[in-house]
Amino acid sequence: MAARSSTHLFALLIAYVIGYALWLLLGASAGAWSSQLANLLLIPPFLLATRVVWTVARLPQVTAARAWRWLGHGLLAWALGGLMYSGYELLGLSPFPSLADLGYLAALPCFAAGLMALRRERRGTLQTLSFLIDVSLATLILGALGWQIFFRATLADTAQPILALWISLAYPVLYLLLCAATVTLALWRPLDLQRRVVSLLAAGLLCFLGTDVLYFQAVARGTYVGGTWLDLGWPLAALLIAWAAYRSGEAATRPQPSWPQLPGEWWKRLLPHYAVLAAFLVYLGLQLGIPLDRPQQVLLWLIMGLFALRQLLVLTDNQRLQRQLTHRAEHDPLTGVRNRSDLEDNLQQQIDQARRWNSVVAVMFMDLDRMKEINDTFGHVVGDLLLQKLATRLSDALPADAVLFRFGGDEFVVVLPGHDAPAAARVAQTLLDAAGKAFQIGPETLHVSASLGVALAPGDATHATAAIEHADGAMYHAKQAGRGTWRFANERLNGLHMPQAQLEVQLRGALERGEFAMHFQPLIELSSGRVRSFEALMRWTSPVLGPVSPADFIAVAETREMMGGLGQWALRESIRQMCAWQAALPGVSVAVNVSATQFAHEHFVAETRAALAEYGGAPGLLTLEVTESAVLVDAAQARQKLLDLRALGVRVALDDFGTGYSSLGQLRSLPVDVLKIDRVFIQDSHTDAAFIQAMISMGHSLGLEVVAEGIEDAATVARLQALHCDLGQGFYFARPQSAGQAVAAMTLNGPPSSLQLS
Incomplete structure (x- = not known):
């Protein structure tokens, strides 16, 4: 409904302006009454244009409604000013200033506010500064023209009252404000308006400004007569503004393709140069003998300074763009490398x-x-x-x-x-x-x-x-x-x-591929020479790397968080083998190494219990070897786990004793059964026998069985026997061997002596 109403109003406005133009063409200036009639006839097109603009602003699809409402306020203000002016004229009065000036002056900031209310895309700091300088240069050029037409003559007329002086100066100041807003409209196109709408709106405002300038020039020279072609400028300006609003409403209700970027856009880039050209003409006039007063000289220097600043910003922006283009040309847009x-x-x-x-x-x-x-x-x-x-x-x-x-x-x-x-x-x-x-x-x-x-x-x-x-x-x-x-x-x-x-690469998936096996090394009772137990040791033979030392792959497995799975497999496989031995070797026990990662797992005790239950293993035949470092990370939590294992019936050995710097107080608080002296103390010939004796005595005093690791010669065996060490383990007795080899050695030789196993 609103769209149809705007169509009817706009058609009526077109018909009225055409009729007004024909009336002027037919000689409207004849007769004394024609000037008064011409002024009255200027009011209806502004009222019609106001209705068209406001009707379009009420359309729900229009996004620039606020801007159109302000423009409508400006058209109405000018119409009211014209109405007051016509009333004074009919009464034979011509006061200045008057209520008519209030309407005319109010129209100018309303128009400017409407233009500034339009949405525009965001720009960078340099682009914004360049744009502001362009607007300032264009406004200063028109300001120079305004100085010649308005300001200098107005300020020279010192006889007029102070209120009249201020009103006289308000017109050119507001004209400059509207001029700056119009230049902004041309240089920074709004997002809400099509290019054709912007062109119509700019044309209407320029027509309005131009007509006012020509009117004030004619009034200053005393040559203005109502009912001439000059009067057609105001209705035409109202028509163009209403046309822009009407086109905006059409675009909202029936979207149309926006105009393509035209080659004619080059004029915007040359705008700062117009200011320089104007300044050059002023300077040329100075050389020709035309005197410049002080304000004109200041304006000339201001224009030149702004132009220099504008060129500096252009160079800075060009350098920034060059860096961006170079970076884009050399770098991948997705990853930035x-x-x-x-x-x-x-x-x-x-x-x-x-x-x-x-x-x-x-x-x-x-x-x-x-x-x-x-x-x-x-x-x-x-x-x-x-x-x-x-x-x-x-x-x-x-x-x-x-x-x-x-x-x-x-x-x-x-x-x-x-x-x-x-x-x-x-x-x-x-x-x-x-x-x-x-x-x-x-x-x-x-x-x-x-x-x-x-x-x-x-x-x-x-x-x-x-x-x-x-x-x-x-x-x-x-x-x-x-x-x-x-x-x-x-x-x-x-x-x-x-x-x-490739160690880590080959280690991943090695367990699933069946590349691991358990080997077993006997623990010998030093007083009798018989085998008391076997320590289960993990061995890896890679099809790519060949046999890999545990010192190499265990370190990698620990750092790559793979030791948990490997340790669980080793525990289950050792228990399975221990249970399989019981028919041929009843009572044989197995000691299994437990990594720090595996021991720290919250379900470690439950997993051990489940493995024993699965294979029917006796808990008393299983010894779990944990290192000092694994136990001392969290002594309270470790103590609870060790108590749970003892309650289960599983024995616990403290492995690599002496390397973790545990104190006697800490050792007393740990419920362990076996103390294993690290090989570094056994194999070092410089280690004082008293030091080893102290560790053995300390273990015995706590009721622990003591095992010496790394025995490689008979002299070491004799020394440990003299120190009353309980068990020994090392290459002197036997190397780690497969489960089949270990069983064969024991079943063929019976309870073997150290010589039989060496």
Whole structure:
């Protein structure tokens, strides 16, 4: 309904303005009454335009309603001013100032407020400053014109009353305000209006300003006569403003495509130069002998200063844009690391420098192993976030002189100047460790692995392209080896550096592949030479690395949080073997090492109870060996677990005694059954016998059985026998052997002596 009403009102306004123009064309100026009639006829188009603008502002789809309401207020204020002026004229009066001036003056800030109420996109600090300077320059140019037309003549007329003087100055000041708002409309297009609406609105306001300027010039010269073509400017301005509002309402109810960016936009970029041209013309007039008063000189210097500041901002903004463009050209937009655009040039420079200085450059090619699966399962948005976090991790893990490139997709290239094969091997494993840690993406916890290839230049290649290809080929060899690993492009280097670097990779999944086995070493009663028990020891034979020392793989398993699973398997397997022995070797017991991680688990005692119940093992035949360091981490909690194990019937041995620096008071508070003296004290020939005697005596005083580890000769056996040590263990008696070999030795030889087992 409101849209139809605005259409009817706008059609009536068009008809009225056309009729008014025809009336002027037919000689409306003839007759003394024509001036009064012409002034009265100026009021209806402003009232009609007010109705059109306000009707459009009430449409629910219009987003710039506040701006249109202010513009409507301005049109109404001008119409009321015109009505008061016509009333004075009909009465034969012409006071100044009057109530008519109040309406005319009120219209100008209303128009400016309407323009400033329009929404505009945000700009950066430099762009905003440049825009403000452009507006200031354009306003100053018009201000210079206003000085010539209004200010100088008004200030020169000192005879007029003070109120009249202030009203006379208020007109040009408000004109400058509206001019600045109009320039803002032209230079900073609102978001709510189409380009055609902006053009119509700007044209209407400029028509209004221009008509007022021409009117004041004519009045100043005494040549103004009502009912001439000059009067057509005001109705035409009202029509253009109403037309802009009407088009805005049409666009809201029936969306139309916005105008494309026209080549004519160049005039905005040249706006500051117009000010300089104007200043130059003023300066040229000065050279021609036209005198400039003091305000004009100040205005000239102000224009020149603003223009210099504007150019400085342009240069600063250009430099900022240049840096941004350079960064965008050289960096990946997703991850922020370098892209492959200058990878080859950068790498070639590094290779050439390495050749001159007899150095080496490591080139690494990394590819994620499960990226496609993650994209298919969780979507590319999650995949992109994963790549961003991965790039951050890799950057943090790399040395300071390394450069990370995103080669494409889920592929990354790392250039490491000055890194030889051992250093490159360490960095490669560090990168795989970083990629292998869990990623938290929103509610999802994602796990990925990566494969990595390493080429060393100039040894493997003297050109950047070839070095990247060699690293890429090595990466594919790593994928074929089982993924989650890395390879050198040079096979000889793989043989030198891969076993240590691949220990963790091969350790993962080794238990599931059946690569672990339990070996058993006897504990000998030193007074009689008979076997009292067996210590169960874990052994690993990797199909890739061969037999791996426990000193190597246990340390890795502890640091990589894999020892819990391995220790639980070792406990269950040892209990199973102990129970299987009971038919042939009744009463044989087994001692099992327990890692600190395994012992700290809250369900450790329950798991031990469950394993004994599963295989039907007697708790008294099981000894659990825990280290001092594992027990002393949390002595109170450890004591409770040890009490629970004692209640279960399981024996506990304190392993590696003497290395944990436990005090006698702490030892007295721990419910343990066996004390094992570490091999470092037994094998050291410089260890005072009194020191070992003290440990043995302390154990006996607490009611503990004492075991000496690491016995490798008969002299050590004799010394320990003299010190009344209870049990001994070491290579002198027997090496760790498989369960079958241990049973065979005991069943063939009976209760063996030390010589029979050696």
